[in-house]
Amino acid sequence: MRELQVRSNVLESPTIQWFVITDENLTEELPSLLREGTQVALVQRTTDQKALLFSSRVDPDGQLRLHKVGSWSASGFWHPSSQQEKSELVPNLQEYYSDFQGRQLVVTTNDNWPFFKIKTLENGTIVAISGIDLSVINAVSEKLNFTYRLITPPDGRWGGPQPNNTITGLVGQVARHEAHATLCELFITVSRESVVDFTVPYYLGSATLVSPAPKEKNRSFAIFSTFTVDVWLCICVFTALAGPLLYKVTRFLVLYVGEQDIADYSLQSFSFNVYRNLMVQGNLITSHRWSLRFIFFSWYLFCFYIYALYSGTLTAVLAIRAFEKPIDSLHEFPQARQNGFSFGAVRDSSYADVLKSAKSGIYREVWQLFDHDNEDKSLLPSPDVGIEMVLKEKYVFINCQLNTMLQAARWGPDKFYIGHQTFLPQGCGIACSSGSPYKGAFSKAGVQTLGPV
Known part of the structure; x- marks a missing residue:
């Protein structure tokens, strides 16, 4: 019964350090009950006068195991193991995770040029090609000495907590421990921080409006x-x-x-x-x-x-050539609606989340102008789709300013009008599982490598 109580306590809080005393042999069973970031010190009594001391460690192969760090006798003497003389019973996580010893982490991302461009091979392997966030994760992995394997969310979303208590997209995979981390132009929001931990921001960005380039007015009249x-x-x-x-x-x-x-x-x-x-x-x-x-x-x-x-x-x-009035701010949306424009943002993005959760003000007014009868037209799967919508019809897309400018340069600047007004300044960070020790390590490595945001 005492053994079951120990297991329950360990699972409840992933960040609390525990000192477990038991007569049972848990050196093989206990690691299966833990997850990375939970630090456990185990004392296994061998005789009435002696006990072996174990501490949880994550090996380079990514497996969480209990390692013998020493022994203890009734006289109060501590005898460290010959191979663990410099290690502590409960290690300092910041120091321990300063070197991942060549471990391979699972990183989830979306195909989102120019931040993370990926390609899926015929065998299902995902290969990174280029991108801003690719440079970030490469710099951090080189600093912390780890490799990574890429996966993508089945729904292709950036994601976050939903009203039905599910967690979608990239955020959901990290929250469910299907991936160690994610970064892909992922902005830090309050709702996302309730289910995952974010590192310090490595990039600050604002939202802007992109719409078709204003057409020249008809000179017939x-x-x-x-x-x-x-x-x-x-x-x-x-x-x-x-x-x-x-x-x-x-x-x-x-x-x-x-x-x-x-x-x-x-x-x-x-x-x-x-x-x-x-x-x-x-x-x-x-x-x-x-x-x-x-x-x-x-x-x-x-x-x-x-x-x-x-x-x-x-x-x-x-x-002088005269053009139609462009859309520069959110306050012009009602008039744009009368002129036949539709509006949209990426589904589950930070921008859509802010508009949806707004109770009053201009954000609420803009959200009410979205097409809620056909949400697939207003809530799009990716920025690429939003840019394509702008090219095809009278459409205003709410998107990250940097992403918008690079996409416009890619497709041709003369085809778009990028609004002069920016709003919703937010920071991008690397998302880790709640309680994960990676947060501090990634933040420190990012600041040292990339500099302060």
Whole structure:
């Protein structure tokens, strides 16, 4: 019964150091109950006066075993084993994992150029080709003296905790101890940190918006593009009212003031003359009365300004290529939706996680604009698919700024518009299993090799 209690305690906390005393021979059975990072010291009593001392170690082959480190006698003397004279009963993990002694670790990643480009051979072996994160893991492995074997998650996601208590993607494989570590443009988030441990960030990045390059505006109606609809409406209203105003003033002067020397112009004559003035065709109506002259002067001045602004703006429109308004910020999403744009991000990415978990504000508004009836259109499997969506249709993709710029350079910068506004600054780190001793070793090696972030 005592043996079962020991096993239960060891499994509950992977980071607590234990000192186990038992009469049972657990030197062969106990390692199967432990996982790396759990440090156990075992005292095996051989006689009433003596006991053998064992400590858990991870051998270069990756197996966790109990190694004899010495013996103890009732007189209180410690006798270290000849091969373990310099080792402690419970070793310092930071020192112990400063050299992995050529061990092979399992690292999970996704095919995600330019961070981790991989190729799967016919026999199923995954080969690393190039990438930023490939350089990171190579530098760390050289510093800590280990090799690695690559695997990929079955679902191809970056992953994290889900509402149904499952853990998807890269994060899930590490959390379930199917892999020792993962790195693949994996941003550190609160939800992910609840199931895995992250090293110190080795790269800081922000999100940006990528959309199709704005198309050139159609010049078929360039003569009307000089003014806005409101300005054109005001010009039409004033032109329609100027003629009747002049006619009413002349009628008033003739009928009520007695100005008989005023020519009896009709409403049609005034209206047509006002239109002639606007078209810079000269004036056919004259008057000696200052009331009419003031109205004519005001109208001439109005026509002069309209003509000057129109001709100058039209020259600029015809001389300079005009493009559609690009999408620069999240606040422009509602208008973009009205213009037929769709929106998306990588499924289970840190950006999708932030938008989904937002309770209010612009992030919540953006999340509501996603296509929740067809989530496969808004939540994409990889950045490559997002870039392809931008090339095929009116689509705005939320992605890491560095990834977006490199992808745009790959496909052709003239095909994309990258928003000037960045948001959601986050750090990328190497994810390790909770309680794993790799976290400290990877962090230290990364800082020493790559420098502080």
